[in-house]
Amino acid sequence: MDYLAELENKTIYIIREAYNRFKNVAMLWSIGKDSTTLLWVVRKAFFGKIPFPIMHIDTSYKFKEIYEFRDKYSKEWGLNLIISRNEKALAEGTCPEKGKLNCCNSLKTEALKMTISEYKFKALLLAIRRDEHGIRAKERYFSPRTADFKWNYKDQPAELWDLYKSRIEEEQHFRIHPMLHWTELDIWRYIEKERIPIVNLYLAKNGKRYRSIGCATCCAPVDSKADSIRKIVKELETTTIAERSGRAQDKEDAYTMQRLRSLGYM
Amino acid sequence: MQKDTLKIIIVGHVDHGKSTLIGRLLLDTNSLPKDRLSEIKKISKELGKDTELAFLTDQLKEERERNITIDTTQTFFKTRKRDYVIIDAPGHVEFLKNMLTGATLAEAAVLITDVNEGVMEQTRRHAYLINMLGIDKIILVFNKMDIIDYNEAKFTEIKNKLLVFFESLGVRPSFIIPISAKKGINITKRSPEISWYKGPALLEALDSLIIDAKTEKKPLRLPVQDIYEIDGKKIMVGKIDSGTIKRGQKVILSPSSKKAVINSIVLFEKEKTSAQAGENIGLLLKEGAVAERGEIIAEEENSPEVSSLFRGNIFWMSDEPLQVNKPVTLRCATQEVRCVAEKIEKRINSSTLEVLETNAKELKINEAGIVLFKTDEPIAIEKFSFIEEMGRFIIEQQYNLQGAGIITETTV
Numbered sequence: 182m183d184y185l186a187e188l189e190n191k192t193i194y195i196i197r198e199a200y201n202r203f204k205n206v207a208m209l210w211s212i213g214k215d216s217t218t219l220l221w222v223v224r225k226a227f228f229g230k231i232p233f234p235i236m237h238i239d240t241s242y243k244f245k246e247i248y249e250f251r252d253k254y255s256k257e258w259g260l261n262l263i264i265s266r267n268e269k270a271l272a273e274g275t276c277p278e279k280g281k282l283n284c285c286n287s288l289k290t291e292a293l294k295m296t297i298s299e300y301k302f303k304a305l306l307l308a309i310r311r312d313e314h315g316i317r318a319k320e321r322y323f324s325p326r327t328a329d330f331k332w333n334y335k336d337q338p339a340e341l342w343d344l345y346k347s348r349i350e351e352e353q354h355f356r357i358h359p360m361l362h363w364t365e366l367d368i369w370r371y372i373e374k375e376r377i378p379i380v381n382l383y384l385a386k387n388g389k390r391y392r393s394i395g396c397a398t399c400c401a402p403v404d405s406k407a408d409s410i411r412k413i414v415k416e417l418e419t420t421t422i423a424e425r426s427g428r429a430q431d432k433e434d435a436y437t438m439q440r441l442r443s444l445g446y447m
Numbered sequence: 448m449q450k451d452t453l454k455i456i457i458v459g460h461v462d463h464g465k466s467t468l469i470g471r472l473l474l475d476t477n478s479l480p481k482d483r484l485s486e487i488k489k490i491s492k493e494l495g496k497d498t499e500l501a502f503l504t505d506q507l508k509e510e511r512e513r514n515i516t517i518d519t520t521q522t523f524f525k526t527r528k529r530d531y532v533i534i535d536a537p538g539h540v541e542f543l544k545n546m547l548t549g550a551t552l553a554e555a556a557v558l559i560t561d562v563n564e565g566v567m568e569q570t571r572r573h574a575y576l577i578n579m580l581g582i583d584k585i586i587l588v589f590n591k592m593d594i595i596d597y598n599e600a601k602f603t604e605i606k607n608k609l610l611v612f613f614e615s616l617g618v619r620p621s622f623i624i625p626i627s628a629k630k631g632i633n634i635t636k637r638s639p640e641i642s643w644y645k646g647p648a649l650l651e652a653l654d655s656l657i658i659d660a661k662t663e664k665k666p667l668r669l670p671v672q673d674i675y676e677i678d679g680k681k682i683m684v685g686k687i688d689s690g691t692i693k694r695g696q697k698v699i700l701s702p703s704s705k706k707a708v709i710n711s712i713v714l715f716e717k718e719k720t721s722a723q724a725g726e727n728i729g730l731l732l733k734e735g736a737v738a739e740r741g742e743i744i745a746e747e748e749n750s751p752e753v754s755s756l757f758r759g760n761i762f763w764m765s766d767e768p769l770q771v772n773k774p775v776t777l778r779c780a781t782q783e784v785r786c787v788a789e790k791i792e793k794r795i796n797s798s799t800l801e802v803l804e805t806n807a808k809e810l811k812i813n814e815a816g817i818v819l820f821k822t823d824e825p826i827a828i829e830k831f832s833f834i835e836e837m838g839r840f841i842i843e844q845q846y847n848l849q850g851a852g853i854i855t856e857t858t859v
């Protein structure tokens with residue numbers, strides 16, 4: 182079995198385990214390359230018939246290409262799509278110009294909290310990877326969160342072999358991370374091999390491309406000539422620039438991410 | 448077949464230099480994003496310290512302030528030979544469960560010992576645990592050689608102490624290397640500072656390790672994970688732990704002993720005629736038969752042991768002790784049953800290997816034991832030394848994982 186097949190198989194096992202143990206689960210789809218790859222593997226795990234909803238947390242500030250992609254493929258793949266928006270905060274005019282931390286927190290974390298309590302989800306599948314950001318290297322595959330989303334990263338349960346934790350207190354929920362062991366390069370190699378459709382913002386136009394996409398307001402493109410998946414793979418094989426270097430919230434200070442995450446940010 | 452990725456865990460007593468060594472490996476293999484080193488310099492300065500390579504892996508604010516690793520971190524680097532995933536495990540006794548979490552993912556281990564401080568409690572305990580978990584490729588590095596002026600006699604003295612312990616475990620380390628993580632000595636290539644050492648540098652030693660890919664020669668073991676109903680058909684799904692499965696094959700389900708025939712092997716929009724260890728597949732049985740989650744699919748003439756009594760080596764990691772005859776939950780492959788520790792034959796200090804008590808009443812936190820378990824219903828198991836996936840188990844009480852073990856005898 183080749184390396185990518187190994188990664189894929191581990192991910193399938195975790196997805197199926199999460200569904201078996203919790204039933205009331207949902208997957209978060211940001212429409213970025215990682216969660217689109219996860220969605221691809223989720224479709225494989227359930228033979229094309231995903232038995233749970235796919236949730237998009239919509240801040241309303243996403244790139245238009247993201248919305249177009251979402252609508253096209255949620256139809257083509259027959260997804261049960263839930264769009265999670267904090268309408269109240271949006272009506273109050275929450276935006277990055279008035280404070281990025283607060284904007285991320287109300288439009289993503291708070292929106293997600295509301296949707297979880299509305300649907301009473303016990304587990305959420307997320308496409309985070311260990312190599313993405315320092316603090317994420319500490320994540321478990323099955324990670325319990327308290328009712329108010331707190332991640333107790335100083336005292337996490339042990340996780341041995343593929344015997345994942347499967348019971349939690351009533352008021353807790355789980356974050357499930359089936360892509361934890363993939364790297365950015367693995368993702369692109371897999372996208373190339375499987376021909377997974379991907380938002381075209383990742384491909385270079387006029388010497389610039391996005392390496393990580395989120396809100397149009399807070400993402401900057403990086404210099405790049407990679408206008409095909411093949412060239413992205415080549416580019417990443419040699420780069421020493423961090424993936425999220427185009428992301429505003431990572432630059433604020435070294436511990437912003439840690440603070441955001443302990444508040445429940447993805 | 449040589450794998451192109453190797454997962455290694457770095458273990459050892461707190462402060463012996465694990466995080467520094469990982470920082471060094473990242474630095475010397477050019478695996479650091481440009482801005483990371485300057486970020487680390489800045490944080491070190493903010494905390495009033497010299498540049499600490501350890502900060503590259505110690506990500507939590509608390510870890511940097513207290514200068515200890517709390518939870519495992521995984522990082523990636525590559526050499527010309529292959530890609531590596533390194534798992535940095537905490538060396539503090541308080542965080543052993545995090546170290547074990549890292550260890551169950553690793554294929555090889557680097558055990559680090561500070562030559563100045565010598566062999567300590569967690570040095571030996573980590574050695575015991577990685578050995579119990581079946582990691583047989585172990586490299587011993589003796590760190591901080593710079594502090595003792597690269598003195599051979601001092602190195603030999605500490606090395607021999609540790610080797611005595613390894614002998615009692617019955618383990619032979621793959622390599623023994625004197626290094627300085629901080630100064631980058633004997634990391635990428637043999638350094639002139641230690642001219643008396645003639646062996647490979649750490650990266651050369653790692654590159655030379657050969658890890659056998661999963662063998663397909665073992666008998667078929669496929670624990671049923673779930674059953675889906677899709678387009679009116681019942682599909683069983685699961686991961687093949689060992690062996691191969693073929694369309695048309697006669698199989699037996701354990702522990703129920705039901706017989707069945709494989710009608711088809713399915714993937715999304717695909718069918719297969721056979722599948723092998725590591726693959727997650729869907730199965731349809733002849734006449735629409737189904738098995739429940741927990742059953743093990745095996746060849747008719749070569750099925751697992753079915754038993755309700757087995758002996759295992761267990762490591763206990765909970766404040767709440769394991770008590771004789773008190774019901775707990777046992778999980779092995781996809782099976783989950785109630786069981787009791789019928790007899791705690793030996794209670795063992797997991798750092799010194801000293802037998803503390805025979806026929807003990809309970810096993811306390813960080814103790815190891817040889818235990819006879821009795822399950823409420825028979826389960827399908829294997830010796831860990833034969834098929835790892837079916838010979839390892841965890842013990843849970845209420846909501847929590849409290850112990851981990853391996854099966855040494857399937858019938859007693």
Ligand SMILES: Nc1nc2c(ncn2[C@@H]2O[C@H](COP(=O)(O)OP(=O)(O)O)[C@@H](O)[C@H]2O)c(=O)[nH]1
Pocket residue numbers: 459460461462463464465466467468501514515516538590591592593594626627628629630
């Ligand atoms: N002199 C010297 N100091 C070292 C060496 N390796 C690590 N240290 C120091 O030992 C301390 C503990 O190192 P750290 O990597 O945090 O240990 P860990 O607890 O095992 O991760 C730090 O202050 C390091 O700078 C070495 O090779 N030589």
